[in-house]
Structures are given as structure tokens and as C-alpha cells.
Amino acid sequence: MTTHILTTDVLVLGGGAAGVNAAIAVARKGLDVILIESQGCLGGSRTATGVDTFYGFYTPGEQTRRIVGGIPWEIVQRLAKRKACFERPNTYGAGTGITYDVEQLKIVYEEMVLEAGVRLLYHTYACQVNTENHELQSVVVANKNGLTKICASHYIDTTGDADIAARAGAMFEKSDPSEMQSLSTIFFxxxxxxxxxxxxxxQELARKMREANQSGAYRLPREDGSWHITPNPGVVQCNMVRVPGVDATDPFALTLAEVEGRRQAQEYARFLKEQIPGFEQSFLIATSQHIGIRETRRIIGEYVLTEEDVVRGAKFEDAIACCGAPVEDHHSGRETRWAYVQGDGYYHIPYRSLVPKQLKNVIVAGRCLSATHGAQASARNSAQCMAMGQAAGVAASICLDEKTRFSEINVKRLQEELLQQEVIL
Ligand SMILES: Cc1cc2nc3c(=O)[nH]c(=O)nc-3n(C[C@H](O)[C@H](O)[C@H](O)COP(=O)(O)OP(=O)(O)OC[C@H]3O[C@@H](n4cnc5c(N)ncnc54)[C@H](O)[C@@H]3O)c2cc1C
Known part of the structure; x- marks a missing residue:
């Protein structure tokens, strides 16, 4: 039984890369917004998971250029002001990345969210929904107060897993666990x-991993993992662990994945210390507080972005973000599948890929967008998740102003407002 009731203009569910940007965008329009997050910090994959490099701001290749601006770029500038980030030019794969100090990003996100006037609720889990005639009426959240019903005019699902959109009746796709992208525990x-x-x-590191596996002395499921420097001297971040075949929306499977991920992190740390020059005196200082989840539910929206769109660099009239990041498919094998964007090196994410088909007042942003498995493996990059969040936030403010549903807003107006906010389209 719920004992508390809260009301707000817009409820943002999940404070990862997408949710933070969505909440800031709504609050900057002068609306009341509540942002709930199940953990005790903002950032999701960007902080709690220990991933410390933004990809997607720049296109890969020789002729690299920045294609994401707006609030996400403001976040980078705030990090730079704190001397808490640096660019890693054109590393293999996704192009120039921006590597940052995870602890500083937590602070920057909090500063910006609170400065904008967002009502932030940590340690709060969205559990149930009440929907009438395809319209979400309220979401029940659980926290130390017990159960609270939050009623909003519009809802932004940035849970990464589309928890709320799915419960409210949105159609979604979920690959078979054997095809879903693997989970990874990041370690430092x-x-x-x-x-x-x-x-x-x-290449040499990959060869050493292969030999280590063949010797039988180590169990290293992924042989093309990598490490990189961080802003902190002598500290490196390692993205090597691979836990395949897991549906992370299944709580028991997710729990076992956390256990397996931490076990693998210990094994990779042992391998590096024993086999790789420079790591002899190293020690493990942290594993991610939440295993990294790349893919679960993908909603079926007004448009489903495909891998073909990604690879040919498709452009859409209802563009709300640009993406040049390659398809990076962490399938269950020992390597990773890459496919690069052709043409002028970037494609558009259309607004329709954020709008669930059946629901009137719910939009999604981030890795649960409407995309096929292959397209999601590109569009899930953090700069794009943040850009989608900003677009969803501005769209929600327009919905309130125009008293309409997400599928019916004036998209030209949305694009004009985004351009005014220095978004690149
Ligand atoms: C291991 C790994 C490595 C990666 N490496 C890179 C990289 O180097 N560069 C790059 O650009 N991208 C990388 N990515 C991709 C990128 O980080 C993510 O796709 C992106 O950050 C996802 O953002 P999101 O906001 O959509 O989802 P998430 O980061 O998953 O955020 C969702 C948030 O919602 C909260 N939440 C979930 N359910 C609920 C609920 N029911 N109630 C309340 N809160 C809830 C979660 O706690 C979380 O904070 C990586 C991803 C992983 C997993």
C-alpha cells in the first residue's frame, strides 16, 4: 500500500547519462522535475560501472570532428575546468575519446542537476505503474519511506532497460540472451x-591473453580487452571482463553476473601482474559497483533505427542527435564485432526512435531507444545517450506547453530549441 504521494510536471526515471541530461533540460525550462535514481550517485554506466571515457563526441578516422554539443559538451567543459579529463586521440575503434575522473563526474553531474533546480531522489527504485488508456497516471517508487506514488504530466524513461515504458505497455524487443551484448565488470x-x-x-596484449588461455593457467573469456591511463598517476582502467548470455532484467541472472564479473576481474588482474611488463607491482583498487550492462530491452518506437541506417550514415528530417560511433558488438565470442559508418561519417538519431508506439505521455532516451541489436551497438555510446536525454527533456517541456502527447509535438520547434541550446544536428 502506498502511503505518500508526490506530484510533479515531469518524472525522470533513472539518473544515468541520458537521465541527467533529460532532467537538466526540463528544469532549465522552468518546470518542476523529479529525478529518481536507484543508486547513490548519478551517472549509471558512466560512474557506478566505472566506464571513464566518453565516446561519440567525435567521429572516428583521420578527418575527425565534433558532432555532439549542448548540455553534454557543457559537462565536458566543466570537467576540463576541474582538470579532470583529457582527450585520447583516435584510439583503436570508436575514435577520439574523452577520459575523465569518475569521482569528479559524479560531482559535476550533481552540481548541474541541483543548480538547474531538479528534485533529486537517490536510493529510490521505480517499481510499478498505473496506466489508463495508454496514458501513464503514476509510478510507484520504493525507498526508505516505503512506497511512494509519483504523479506527473509526462514521464521520461532513462532506466536503460525501459523498465517503466515496458511496464506501462510499450512494445519492446529483447534479443535472446545468447545474442545480447555481454556484460562487463570494469576494474582499476x-x-x-x-x-x-x-x-x-x-595486438601483443591480445596474443599474450591467447597464450595464457592456451597454457591452461588462466581463464580469460575475452582476448581483445584493453586498459588505458586515467587522470590519476599510475592508475589504469581495464575493460577486459566478459560475461555473456545474461538477460540483465532477470534479477537472479544479474546477481550471478555480478559474482562472475568480480571473479574475472581478479583473474585478469592476476594475469596482468604476472605476465605483462609494467604491471608487476600493480594492485586492484576497485571493481565497478554495478556490472556494466550494454543491452536489454529496446523499445519499439515510431521508428526503429537499423544497422543499415547506421552504416550508410542515414539522415532523418526529425534528427535530434548525430552519431559517428561504429557498431561495437560485444557478442559472446572472444572478440568484438566492429562496423564503421560510411559516407560523411555520421548518421542521425531520429526523434521517432525515442517515442514508444503505444504510449501517450512516455518517452525513452539512452540505450533503450528504438533500434535493432546492431544499431543499438552504435547509438548506445555515451555522448549520444546524453544527447538523446537532452532532446527528450526539451520534448517533454514542449508537450506540456502544447498540451499534447510525445508523438504529436511540433518537431521543427524541438529542433529549433535544441539548436538554440548549441546541440549539433
Ligand atoms: C562495460 C561498458 C563499457 C562501455 N564503454 C563505453 C565507452 O568507453 N565509451 C562510451 O561512450 N560508451 C561506453 N559504453 C556505453 C555507455 O556507457 C552506455 O550505453 C550509456 O552510458 C548508457 O546510458 P543510459 O543513461 O542509457 O543508461 P545507464 O547508464 O544504464 O543508466 C540507467 C540509470 O537508471 C538507473 N535505474 C535503472 N533502473 C531503475 C529503476 N527501475 N528505478 C530507478 N533507477 C533505475 C540505473 O541505476 C542507472 O543509473 C559502455 C557500456 C558498458 C556497459
């Missing part, structure tokens, strides 16, 4: 001799 090692470690390139 300290006391690494960086100069020495850098003498071994990526």
Missing part, C-alpha cells in the same frame, strides 16, 4: 609503471 589497477606498460601494443 594502481601502481602501474605506465611507461613500461605502454611498450606492449594492443
Amino acid at each position: 589497477l594502481a601502481n602501474v609503471d605506465i611507461q613500461q606498460a605502454k611498450t606492449m601494443n594492443h
Whole structure:
């Protein structure tokens, strides 16, 4: 039984890359917004999971250029002001990344959300919905107060898993667990001799992993994982763990994945220390507080973005963000499948890919967008998730102003407002 009731203009569910940007965008329009987050910090995959590099701001390749602006770029500038980030030019794969100090990003996100006037609720889990005639009436959340009903005019689902949109009746796709992208526990090692470690390139490291597996002395499921420097001297971030075949919306499977991910992190740390020059004196200082989830539910929206759209660099009239990041499919094998964007090196994410088909007052943003498995493996990059969040937030403010549903707003107006906010379209 719910004992408390809260009301707001817009309820944002999930404070990851997408949710933070969505909430800031709504609040800056002068509306009341509540942002709920199940963990005790903002950022989701960007912080709690330990991922510390924004990809997607720049297109890969020789002729690299920045294609994401707006609030996401403001976040980067705030990090730069704190000397808490640096660019890693054109590393293999996704193009130039922006590597940051995870602890500083938590603070920057909080500063910006609170400055904008967002009502922030940590340690709060969205559980149930009450829907009438395809319109979400309220969401029940659980926290130390017990159950609270939150009633809003419009809802932005940025849970990554489309928890609320799905419960409210949105259609969605979920790959078979054997095809879903693998989960990864990120870990950090300290006391690494960086100069020495850098003498071994990526291919050589992969070869060492293969040999280690073949020797039978180690169990390393992924052989093309990588490490990179962080803003902190002697500290490196390692993205090597691979836990395949997991549907992360299944709580028991997710729990076992956390256990397996931490076990693998220990194994990779042992391998690096024993086998790779520069790591001899290293030690494990952290594993992610939440295993990294790349893919679960993808809603079926007004438009389903396809891998073909991604690869040919498709452009859409209802563009709300640009993406040049390649398809990076962490399938269950030992390597990763890559497919690059052709043409002028970027494609558009259409507004329709954020709008669930059946629901009137719910929009999604982030990795649960309406996309096929292959397209999601590109559009899920963090700069794009943040850009989608900003667009969803502005769309919600327009819905309130025009007293309409998400599928019926004036998209030209949305694009004009985004351009005024220095979004690149
Ligand atoms: C291991 C890994 C490595 C990656 N590496 C990179 C990289 O190097 N560069 C890059 O750009 N991208 C990378 N990505 C992709 C990118 O980080 C994510 O796709 C993106 O950050 C997802 O953002 P999101 O906001 O959509 O979802 P999430 O980050 O998953 O955020 C969802 C938030 O909602 C909260 N939440 C979920 N359910 C509920 C609920 N029911 N109630 C309340 N709160 C809830 C979660 O706690 C979380 O904070 C990586 C992803 C992973 C998993």
C-alpha cells in the first residue's frame, strides 16, 4: 500500500547519462522535475560501472570532428575546468575519446542537476505503474519511506532497460540472451609503471591473453580487452571482463553476473601482474559497483533505427542527435564485432526512435531507444545517450506547453530549441 504521494510536471526515471541530461533540460525550462535514481550517485554506466571515457563526441578516422554539443559538451567543459579529463586521440575503434575522473563526474553531474533546480531522489527504485488508456497516471517508487506514488504530466524513461515504458505497455524487443551484448565488470589497477606498460601494443596484449588461455593457467573469456591511463598517476582502467548470455532484467541472472564479473576481474588482474611488463607491482583498487550492462530491452518506437541506417550514415528530417560511433558488438565470442559508418561519417538519431508506439505521455532516451541489436551497438555510446536525454527533456517541456502527447509535438520547434541550446544536428 502506498502511503505518500508526490506530484510533479515531469518524472525522470533513472539518473544515468541520458537521465541527467533529460532532467537538466526540463528544469532549465522552468518546470518542476523529479529525478529518481536507484543508486547513490548519478551517472549509471558512466560512474557506478566505472566506464571513464566518453565516446561519440567525435567521429572516428583521420578527418575527425565534433558532432555532439549542448548540455553534454557543457559537462565536458566543466570537467576540463576541474582538470579532470583529457582527450585520447583516435584510439583503436570508436575514435577520439574523452577520459575523465569518475569521482569528479559524479560531482559535476550533481552540481548541474541541483543548480538547474531538479528534485533529486537517490536510493529510490521505480517499481510499478498505473496506466489508463495508454496514458501513464503514476509510478510507484520504493525507498526508505516505503512506497511512494509519483504523479506527473509526462514521464521520461532513462532506466536503460525501459523498465517503466515496458511496464506501462510499450512494445519492446529483447534479443535472446545468447545474442545480447555481454556484460562487463570494469576494474582499476594502481601502481602501474605506465611507461613500461605502454611498450606492449594492443595486438601483443591480445596474443599474450591467447597464450595464457592456451597454457591452461588462466581463464580469460575475452582476448581483445584493453586498459588505458586515467587522470590519476599510475592508475589504469581495464575493460577486459566478459560475461555473456545474461538477460540483465532477470534479477537472479544479474546477481550471478555480478559474482562472475568480480571473479574475472581478479583473474585478469592476476594475469596482468604476472605476465605483462609494467604491471608487476600493480594492485586492484576497485571493481565497478554495478556490472556494466550494454543491452536489454529496446523499445519499439515510431521508428526503429537499423544497422543499415547506421552504416550508410542515414539522415532523418526529425534528427535530434548525430552519431559517428561504429557498431561495437560485444557478442559472446572472444572478440568484438566492429562496423564503421560510411559516407560523411555520421548518421542521425531520429526523434521517432525515442517515442514508444503505444504510449501517450512516455518517452525513452539512452540505450533503450528504438533500434535493432546492431544499431543499438552504435547509438548506445555515451555522448549520444546524453544527447538523446537532452532532446527528450526539451520534448517533454514542449508537450506540456502544447498540451499534447510525445508523438504529436511540433518537431521543427524541438529542433529549433535544441539548436538554440548549441546541440549539433
Ligand atoms: C562495460 C561498458 C563499457 C562501455 N564503454 C563505453 C565507452 O568507453 N565509451 C562510451 O561512450 N560508451 C561506453 N559504453 C556505453 C555507455 O556507457 C552506455 O550505453 C550509456 O552510458 C548508457 O546510458 P543510459 O543513461 O542509457 O543508461 P545507464 O547508464 O544504464 O543508466 C540507467 C540509470 O537508471 C538507473 N535505474 C535503472 N533502473 C531503475 C529503476 N527501475 N528505478 C530507478 N533507477 C533505475 C540505473 O541505476 C542507472 O543509473 C559502455 C557500456 C558498458 C556497459
